[in-house]
Structures are given as C-alpha cells and as structure tokens.
Amino acid sequence: MRNIAGRNLIILLITGALAPTAQPQQPFDLVIAGGRVIDPESGLDEVRDIGISGDRIVKIGPGPFTGADTLDARGRIVAPGFIDIHRHAHGDISYRYAARDGVTSAFELEIGAPDVDAWYRMMGPARLINFGVAAGHIGARMQVLGDKSFLLPSGPGRGAASEAQIQEILAMIEKGLAAGAVAVGVGTAYTPGASPQELAAVVGLAARHGAFVHAHLGGGLRRLAAFLRTADQARAAVHVAHINSTAGGDIGEWLRALREARERGLDVTTELYPYTAGSTLIQSALYDGWESWPDERFASLQWAATGERLTRATFARYRAQGGSVISHANTEANLRVSMVDPLPIIASDGGRDMADQPTHPRATGTFARILGRYVRDEKLLTLHDALRRMTIEPARRLERRVPEMRHRGRLREGAFADITVFDPATVNDQSTYTNPAAYSTGITHVVVNGVPIVRGGVLDEKAELQGQQVPMGPRVPGRPIRAPRVSR
Template sequence: MMKLSTFLHSLICMGLLASGSSAVYASDYDVVILNGRVIDPETNFDAIANVGISGNTIQKITDKSITGTKTIDASNKVVAPGFIDIHAHGQNIGDYRMQAMQGVTTMLELESGVLPIEDWYATQGQKNLPLNYGAAAGWTFARIATFTDTSPQATTKYFQDAQSLTDWKMNIADPTQQKNIMSLVEEGLEQGGLGIGINAGYAPGHGQKEYFALAQLAAKHDVATFTHVRYASNTEPQSSFEAIKELIANAAITGAQMHICHINSTSLKDIETIMPMVGQAIDNGVNITVGAYPWGAASTVVGAAMFSGEGWRERMGSSADNFQLGTERMSEEQLADYQSNSPGTFIVWHFLDEANPKDLALLDASVTNPNVLIESDEMFWMSMDDHGHIDNYEGNQWPLPPKLFSHPRSNGTFAKVLRSYVRERGILEMSEAIRKMSLMPAQTIENFVPQMKKKGRIQAGMDADIVVFNPDTIADVGTYQDPNHPAVGVSWVLVNGAITVNDGQLDPQVSAGQPIRR
C-alpha cells in the first residue's frame, strides 16, 4: 500500500495539489462575494468577478472560483467600495445605522468638527458604532468657548445653546481672543483631529485675518480645512461668490488644502457663476476640493446668522414659507417666535424647488461636475413634543421610533444619486457616481490621514469596507414630510470585513466601526 506521504507527493508532482499548506487553503476566505459587478473607481476595473475577504482585508479579486466560510451571492448586483461621507453631523448610533442602510461605511464630522477632540473620540468609542467614525477640530467650538469664557464641550447642545448669543457670530476677535481660538484649534489637531472644521456661515462676522490664520494653521500641520463659507447670498456685497473667492485666495496664498462644503446650498442660485470660478482655480493648481449633496433644501438652525439683519429675505430669496419645522412649513409668526426664543432649533430650509426644471438644472450643475464629490450634510434624528420642543434622539432602538424626523438627506443622499442621477435620468455613469461617493472622499483626506489610503477601493490589500446593492431597486424612500424610512436596495454592507447589513437587514449586534484619526 502506498504511504500517504508518497501519495500526496505524487499528487503534487501531477499538479493536482499545490505544495505548501498555505497554497492548499488559498481559496479559503472568511467571506466571499460571488458573481457581482465589481467596480473599483481607482483602477477602472468593472467586471463580473468574485471577492475574497479574510479578517478586515480584501485578499483577492478574481474570475476564478473561490470559497469562504460565508458566501454572498451578488448576482445582478453591484459590488463597490463602501461610501464615505465626510460631512455628517448626526453622531449617535441611530444616525449611523440609517447611513449604513444606504451603503455608507465611514461617516466623518469634518465641516463643523468638535472640540475637545480627545473627549469626542472617547465618547464615540463607547457607542458600539456600526461604521467608521472621525471628526475635525471645530473652529466654531473654539470661538464659542473664547467669547463665552468657557471650556468647549464636544456636544451638539453646546453649539445649539450658543445660538442665542451674537458676539461669537458677528464680532471680530481681538489679538488675545484670536490667539486663544487658534490655540484651541491647534490642540484639537494635536489630539488627532482630521483637519479644521470651519462653519463660517454660523459666524460670518469673523475677520479676514482670522480666516487667513486658520489656513496658515492648516498648512503648518499639513491638513485640510472644511469650510461652510461665511455668506449665502445671490446678490452683492457679501455674496456667495465673494465668500468662495475668499476661500480660494486663502488656499492659493498659503498653499493649504481647503475643502468647500455643500457648494450647492452655499451658492444658492449663483452656481453657474461660482462653479466655473472654482474649476478655473483647480485648473490653475489651487489646492481646493468641493462637495455637494443632491437636494434643493438644507438643514440648519433657525437662529443662524444668515437669517438675520436687513434684507436677508431678498438676498437669499427666502421667507418663512421656505422653512420647514418638523413636517410643516413655518409662518412668519412662528419664525419670529423661534428666532427669538429657540434659535438653536433645527429646521429644513428649501432654497431650490426641484420640481422646477431651472432650479433642478442648478442643482445638477454641482452634483454632476467631475470636480465635486458627494457629501450628505447628514443631520440628527430628532423628536418634537406638543409644545414644539425638539430633542436629538440618542436611543438604541432599531428601527428608529416612528415619530422621529430629520432631513431626508440623512438617510437617502447616496441612494438618491444612484436612483435619480444614474438609473432614472442617466446623467451620471455608475462608475462615476461610485467614484464621487467613495474614492474622491478618501483621496480628499488620505494625504494626512493614512488610514484612508486603504478605503474607497476594491483591490487586494484594501480594507473590506464594501457595499453590495441592486442597481435596479436602490432608492431613497424618505421625503421632507415623511423622512423616517431607511433607503432600500442595499443588500449587504461590510465594515472592516464584518457584515453590518445582511440581505437587506441591518444587524444591530454588529459594531465594527473603527476610529479614523491622525
């Protein structure tokens, strides 16, 4: 009888069995995703293929047969890098779960940012979050702390409570105050903050020198700024055009990378003038990046500085009827009451009418521009009592309690791009939409956040942050009047290799999110 060792040696010689134990088990993976249309936006790979995953890493992309402990059949589905949202404000577990249902795998608070950074990361790390998380150092938090002589607190309430004050919004800092503001922001960077969040639209009275100093600070630490520009106006002076030109000038002079947040909403109806200016700056080598979301309405606090002063209605083309409180439009009486007594209340502000072809064309001009990535500006899920008092929802219930509301961009931005722009209207190619929602956000911060070099791609060696969706059914479901519905059409979401959404159902027991930090 032939010895077992001799038998195995014969098989190896005949090529029927690979030599070496590692080769024997080469097709064994923890998870395999089979027969899907795999799209990698960096290499332009776009083919039916199989994906092998071990631990938190993609090991193989192949057209050969592979097996795994867990098998996902992705036939007739798209397999893409998980979507990366670099502009998201709702930072409670319910907010993350809603985002997971539309294929988001990394959710970052970069526009407003927070302070102190150390406290924020510690708190987030205790929430058992399903997605990767991170934040920038928040300039508005430093400004509030300086003008109120308090220590910043990494909470939404700290920001909301400050809306009743005007000095931090409208006053130029004296040299001592500016030094303190910069010190607090720099401390946030030293604690691992992902750049500098500059929510200038909420404090438009800050000085030119202060904004320039922030750009210098970003250049010093080799990070980016993420700016909601100081003005929102169709008319001059103090127009949206002027505010964005200021950002471009600071980037050109200092060499700092500066990101323009939600150019669709800050440009209002002047996008056809502003977008070419931004494009020319990029063509000339100015280090700016740009984001937008596919909605004609924003979400903000009713007491924001832009909704004050003489002539704001004319400048912004808005009145109380453009504001939505909960599910209803506001009256002028309500607007005056809330601005006086509850200025930190979040409302939806309708600045464009998507049913109007001219307004929709303005929105499309930003969303489809090849220089513009997709960001959601996701907002908190909130409840409102019978007296109109609003609270952010911090509970653990899933699905979310039925009476909660938010802006529909909070659970439908990425799904809407795939539904409206790709499937229904055909004005974006699938691969381009995926590039805007995964690779571009990763590339925006990867030069100073090395973790992001392994995200936004479907390649061997990359992080296993993956979305599998049905291109024929993916859709945003929530509306402005009835927003509390998860997106549909996403079949599987993997975060660091862990299956967070399984066959269309979120698994609330999975908490695979990891901190993204410098």
Template structure:
C-alpha cells in the same frame, strides 16, 4: 447645517455596557494575519466589481481576511467561513459621507441605521462645531454639563467604546475654538487669544483631525475675519490637514464666498473643501456656472479645490438662521433675551418686515411659505412639525414674524427647519463636475417610531437618490463615476489611503447593491423611510447590513488623518 443640540446629545453612552452592547472591543494592535493558505473569513462571489477608480465594472469575487481585502479576481476554488452571493449586484467600496453630523448620535445609538441602509460605511464630520476643544463655553452651547474627554484622542476612545457601526473622522472647527477662547463675542481676537486658538487647532491635528473647518454663516465663526481663518488654516496645513468650509454666503454673494474659501486655502498653503455647494434663493438660480468657473480657475492655477453636495432642492438648518446675525452675539441665552425684550424684538421685527412684507423671513426660500418646520424639542409644539411658517402662523392666529419669535422662545431656539431654496438645474450642473463628491449634511438616525418630526430626507436617501434619479433615470453621471465620487474621491481628499478602492490590502469596507432597483424612498412629507436596493454593507470586514437587514454588528472605528494615533 447646525445640528440640533437635543438630537445630538440625548441620550449619550460612552461605554458598550451603557449602550447594552456588551464589552467594548480592544483598540490595541490588530491580531497577526492568518496564514495565506487558511480559508478566508468572508467571500463575496460573482458580483460586478466597480472598484472606485472610475473604471467600468468587471465580473469577479472578493475575499476578506480579518479587516482587510485579501484577494480580488475570479476566485473559483477559494474557500471561506462565510459567503455572500453577489450575482446581479454591484460590489463597490464602502461609501464615504463627506459631511455628516454623527459625532454625538453614534455615542447614543451606534447602529447608524440611516447611514448603513443607504450604503455609508464612513463619515467625516466637524462642520460648524466640533467635539474639541472642550470647556464651559462649548458645553453650554451644546446644552451639556460635561463630556468624558478633553482632547480628540479622548473622544476617539469614547467613540470606539460606544461601538459604532460605521467609521468616523472629524475636522476641528473655527466656531468651536473661537467659542472656547472668546465665547460668542462679536469682535476680533487679541494676539494672545489668537495664539491660544492656534494651539487648540494644533492639538487636534496632532490627534488626527482632518483639518480646519468653518461655518462662516453661523455665530461665532461668522464674526471671524478672513485673515483670522487663514491664520488657523496655516496650523492645519502644517500638519498636512486641509480647510473645509460652509461658506459665508450661498446666495447673493455666492461667488464672492467661493473666492474667499479659495483665498483662505491658497494663502494657508493647503487644499480646500467647499461643503454643500449650492446656489440658494430664486434670484440666485443660475449662478452655479459662475461658482464652478471660480473653482475651475483656481484649480487651473494649482489650488486644490473640491466640493460636496446633497441631491435635494431644499436645505436644512435651524429656524433661528432667520434671525439677523447681530442678534446671535453672546450665544443662545443672549438670543433668547433679545427675542423676549420688547425694544430689541421691535428692532428685529422691523428688519424682518422691511418694505411692509415678510419676505425677509426665509428669503432664500422665497418667503415664509417656502420654510417648513422640521423638528421641535418641546412636546406642546409638535403639532407644528411639517407645517410651513405661513400655516404655523395661521394656526396660532399671529403674523408670521411674531409666530417665529414666539416659537423660538418656547423651543429655546432649537427648532429645525427645511428651506426650499435651490433649483434642479444648479444641482445637476454641480453634480457634473468631476471634483464634486457627496456630503449628506445629516447625522445618524434610527428609522422607527422613536424618530420625531420631519427630518430632511437627505438623512435617509442621499446616496441611493443619486444612483436612482441622476444615474439610472436621467443619465447626469455614469455609474462608475458616481461610485468614484462616493469612494476614492473623498478618501483621497482627506487622506484615507487605505480605503475607497477595491484592492488587495485595503480595508474591507463594501457597499453591495442592485443597480436596477437601488433608490431612495424618503420624502419631505414622509422622510423616515430607508432606501431600497442596498443589499449588503460591510465595515472593516464585518457585515452590518445583510440581505437588506441590519445585523447589529458594530465594527466601526475612529478615522485619523494619515493613520495617526
């Protein structure tokens, strides 16, 4: 998904005072631990501990001192300054979202309501674009004049000053380093340009990036050859980082795209993470076993390939994804100029209506009736939010193709859309694979009247939906295995060695929920609804959700690969 620029960047606040949150916490050395015989800071009593390893639950208590787990077991005589009763509840490690887009939202609203209310305590971001590198080229496409950082360490300082409720780490992306060096040019880099891009990846890795990521369906990364991406992935690999990818195709050439991702990681000598694994478009339904087979074959020969998914039969991205790739060259301003130019518009119209039909508009969703307008940035266009493209065109008295062009022009190509393009059978097949984790592909949001439009329900309900629909109701996977996919598997993937498992000495991130009632409430029609059954959420030893209510505590931290600073 390419997140909306306006959603991510308005408003920004980089210091706690600007966000109304009081003084920023120190990011220096942690205080000395309390004596071992001192009372614990927090004691979680009498829960069903599902430790994140895939093991069955056991009855027990968990004690926290500072930001770490101090003891696990039957702690009958333990004393603590604060206690949570977990009777009838599951105590799980905090859930890790392997694909979020909260790098900018957390700077403006650190509460992360849509994340904590579905049990997320940590997020990994940086898919299509990343917060670094920064220059006029990258800022222009974000619609931003400037940001108060120039490297990843500077961004992490701004993040911690903004006091987020959750932890966050990031990849550095092909799209951002390419745009920094080359703008949105549709060509191969020169040797000097490629060397500059290598240096930019190295700088981000030195500051703790998780690896290199690519959004190969989106310009300008879509203009990069496989060999170019391999060269950049080699740099990430040299620092112990991996390669993650929104692949070049998720539909007609799904298997070929899987094999390209595998080749990049295998040649670069590093692990591979395939983002939101799916078979998109009705003609491609049933291809999931072939995609899984390609991954299993790579794993059998020693290539470390894993994937993430979200549990919905619809994807979400910009409406401008409908426009052919060549028309995006040069960036947003160039795209808008082409849509406004009669000759170029006629060429685009011909491509999108080839054969006398408009099925080339929203092909993966079966045509324009399978695409819903999710969000716009211009007030006068808000009446179209929640409409299918066919309904929007009828309301405007236009053919669909012209209505889409005019909407993109009026909204400066910032319109988001939902594409109903996947089958439940493929979703379940992917979910059964032991190497698949969860990435919701959505940034942190509020859950009140300040949220406009019809955002994808995955933003509010992905993790509880798996526990409700796929564990409790349909038995696709077991509860211990679901928790493993939420916790230790993603932590292991990106090298968070001190998170993801309930064990003494680990960071105290917990999600405590009712296994009998946990469920999503967000729908495509009414998406801004928080999930139910998530009772307590603890980040770095501090409750951010207590008895189902946000506490407004903001103890989140930057996550750096391997703990680098």
C-alpha cells in the same frame, strides 16, 4: 544584536506590507460572490468574487471562492463602501440609516469638534461604521467667546474676537490637530464676526499641519474669491462645503472659479447633496436680520419636527425655542448643474435631532438617491462617475493627512474590506422632507472592516437589536479614523 533585531523587524514590515494578512489558506472568512465588481480607482468592472480574511480584502478574481460565510452578489454591483465626508449625525440610530444607505465611513468635518480627544472618547472604540472628526473653528470660538448655544453660535460666538482670543482659538485647533483631527472645519456663514485675519490664521495653521480646511462659506462669489485667495497665500488645501446650496443660482460661476483655482495649482475640492432644500438650526446666524424679511419669505422654511411651513409668527416662536429648520431655497436646475459637473464629491450634510432621529432626508437617502434617481432613472451622471465621487474621491481628500484612507475607498487586494453591494435596478431613497426617517432600498449588503452589517437588504440582526448603547464586540466593526497623533 540590535542590528539583527532591526533587520528582522524590517523583514517583518516588508512581508507585512506585501501581504497584509499573510496566511490565507482558503477558505476565506467571507466571500462576496458573483457580483459586478466596480473599483473607481483602477477602473476594474468585471464579474468577480472577493475573498476577505479578517478586516482585509485578500483576493479579487474569477470565482468560485469558498468562505466560512458567503454573501450572494449575483446581479448586484459591488462597490467600495461609500465615504460621507460631511455628516453631523453620529449616533447609533443615525449610523443604521447611514449603513442602509451604503455608507461605511462618516466624518464630521464642517462643524467638527472643539475638543477632538473628547469627541473620540465619546464615540468610543467601535461603532456600526467608521467615524472621524475635524478640529472645529466654530466650536473653539464659541468656547473662547463664551457662547453656550447648542452646536452653532447664536450669541457672542457670532461676534468679533480679540487678538488674544484668536490666539486661544488657534491653540484649541492646534491641540485638536495634535490629537489626530482629520481636517480643520470652518463655517464663516455661522461666524460673521470672524475677521479675514482670523480666518487666514486658521487656514495657515491647517496648512502647516497638512490638514485641509472644510469650509461652509457664506453665499456670494466675492466670499468664494476671498477664501480662495486666503488658501492660495497659505498654500492650504481647502474644501468648499455643499456647493449646491451655498452657490445657489451662481453655481456655474462657483464651479468655474474652483476649476480655475485647481488649474493654477490650488488643492481645492467641493461636494454636493442631492436635494433642493437645505437644513440648519433656526437660531443660527444664517437667519440674522429675519425681522426685515417680507412675509412670504417665511413660507420657504419648514419646521423639521412637524413639517409645517413657517409664518413670521411661528418663525419668531421657533427661533426663540431653537431647533432644526428645512430651507427650500434652491432649484432643481441649479442642483443639476452641480451634479453633471465631475468635480463635486457626494456628501450628505445629514443632521439629527436630540433623539438621534434624522431632520432632513439627506441624512438617510443621499447615496441611494444619487444611484437610483439620478444615475438609473434620469441618466444625469454615469454609474462610474457617481461611484468615483462616493468612494475614491473622498478617500483621496483625506489620505494626505490620514494614511489609512489610502486603504479605504478602493476594492483591491490589501485594502480594508469596506464594501457596499447594491441592486442597480431597485436602489433608491425612500425618505422625504415630511418623513426623513426611512431606510433606503436596494442596498443589499454592507461590509465594514470585513464584517457584514447589512445582509440581504436588512441590518445584521445584532445591529438591528442594538438599543441606544452599542455593545462592544465583533459585530460592531466600525473604528475611529484619525490622523497620526503628535505627543506634546
């Protein structure tokens, strides 16, 4: 009996694998009709119809397909939904901006969460777009060292940890990995007191769990070299956050070092956001030692809440108060070096304030800005290259530990129907440093798990009308994405 049941189960599983949604008699639930379908994984670039049933792509082919619902994509590009692997803005308002920028999955990987289970509980079973989190070293060490600051350490979390405290930090990260964290986040720029031994222990732990380490390093090639050596020794997969801002004027050398590391077999990736200014919390360790800065340096900083440029006096006042600051520290020339290089993934690093409003235009315009300004207007990178770095590359970065990511970031039969349709002639960012709260334009339709959330360039009516609390239901299709959980 048991054997027969087992065999039936196997047959069921095999059938399921071959045809994820077994039935589909047409019409499909949803058809995306007549668009130029580009799939960076397979190289497909043809005018096609896409038939969707439930949450999956069932058929891609020459149309016309018929569906209960149809999105007209004629004259538009149909791409896999964009995957943002570096985003701090995870709220209902933030996700509307992300959706209007073409993002269908968003991950908090650099800071991550000190308590991964609690993060997923807080996010709940459904949001506008898919979401996931890393186990965060920064937050774990803040808890262990008793730093009560918001998000980033500005007290004892910056200092050194004892051997016993390091063990406690590691135990918290390991608990997060067992709870399905998709990666391990570290930010040595924010934790100057973390010793090389502490970092090596974190990297080793991640490697044992098949998790990659998403790292915000401090500047300087020596720090990159040390980090890559640590990764080599642990045979860990690692990811260097926002190389555009961290490398600054050394961008060419940083990219070369990453390429050499990849050639010797290290699984290392990186990312960029398409802006010359960064953003962080003014109270963070990044600005330790500000007292000895020359006066003119403060003017490179802009207070996010008001847009004003800072002086020594206003810097001191806001540092005591705490909040987001925009840092005009990079050049367009450096940024372009990172963009023409095929390696960096596109990721926003977008943040938000306490009211879930964006603090920097990268939170709202990153993806449309690449497609509009840098692909169409300036021809700095090709459309195919840009889409590859927004879809399949971030999916691959995650999929070793998170099997469902093998079915996202692609347009193929059987994949999840996460799809972004945009107008190549009009796609663009609209947000600026003084007004980051502007929706991108030219993103025509966005579909998450088979459900349209942007339709005809505007958020689906129900998504638009949502208040702070998202009502559960079929119109809120985004799901938690996590690694398989380990029971202990």
